[in-house]
Amino acid sequence: MGRPPCCDKVGVKKGPWTPEEDILLVSYIQDHGPGNWRAVPTNTGLLRCSKSCRLRWTNYLRPGIRRGNFTDHEEKLIIHLQALLGNRWAAIASYLPERTDNDIKNYWNTHLHKKLEANGVSSSSSHQPISKGQWERRLQTDIHMAKQALCDALSFDKPDCPPPELKPSLANYSSRSSASSTSTTTTTYASSTENISRLLEGWMKKSPTPGKGRASSGSTQHSETNNPGDSVLCVESATTTPDVSAESGKGSTDQVQLPMELLETWLFDESIGGSYGQEELGDLELYEF
DNA sequence: AAGAGTGTCAACCGCTATTCT
DNA sequence: GAGAATAGCGGTTGACACTCT
Known part of the structure; x- marks a missing residue:
């Protein structure tokens, strides 16, 4: 017996993130902190898999990230x-x-x-x-x-x-x-x-x-x-x-x-x-x- | 101005290691 | 300990922007 699946594979949204989705994700992490990604989609209502949420956070939303202009x-x-x-x-x-x-x-x-x-x-x-x-x-x-x-x-x-x-x-x-x-x-x-x-x-x-x-x-x-x-x-x-x-x-x-x-x-x-x-x-x- | 070609980069895919039941 | 899921990584793709002709 393993752990329950992180999210439903059916109905998972793909493609670029919208500002609304970002706000939802950031708000959630603001309250709960990063981690426990499998809980993120269910708790936020985001139609994204936990993996996608983690990626979005670590690559774009996480504080202290600088982009471009190396x-x-x-x-x-x-x-x-x-x-x-x-x-x-x-x-x-x-x-x-x-x-x-x-x-x-x-x-x-x-x-x-x-x-x-x-x-x-x-x-x-x-x-x-x-x-x-x-x-x-x-x-x-x-x-x-x-x-x-x-x-x-x-x-x-x-x-x-x-x-x-x-x-x-x-x-x-x-x-x-x-x-x-x-x-x-x-x-x-x-x-x-x-x-x-x-x-x-x-x-x-x-x-x-x-x-x-x-x-x-x-x-x-x-x-x-x-x-x-x-x-x-x-x-x-x-x-x-x-x-x-x-x-x-x-x-x-x-x-x-x-x-x-x-x-x-x-x-x-x-x-x-x-x-x-x-x-x-x-x-x-x-x-x- | 328009179409073709090229460059950029956000996001996805598939894999492995780790964690959990 | 076994099996299943998660977390995280690197490779790849595809959409969009830009440049060239």
């Missing part, structure tokens, strides 16, 4: 992380807390991938300069080193620092009046989030931590042990399978803190699969938390 820094960070993690968009999105995995994925597919190919730079998903096995062995070793570094770091009595999604960049952003003030104006409703963000302001003030999902909401992605100013990146590592390659993207994961110098090694050392040489990456500043 900065140069974000662009380069995405390129770096894609080279490192492959098409693990949720993991990549966890390093850009204002962006959703779907947004990053779209941006990669429509802009960055073409741009890199035009420049003759290969991405890790399309071409790897070393064999997968080689890369994985090196990755395993480095993850081990990173874990060791983390253990060492934990042995110090350092104050906790917030996970990336709570870092000042997001906090500053979340306090802005409009989540889409920098986005390109379009005529489609879905891209016009200003009205929604206004709705959400009240909720943001009284809600402690929106979202409790995995990578897209980010709350389980990051250890709370890194400190402000520490040059580390958080990278998931597979614990149940050695297949931690970019292609896999599945399997249970745990979290290790990558020292920035190690990340730099990964990123710039072509012999271990760093797809981009220093000259290609230009003046990228590595993202520091």
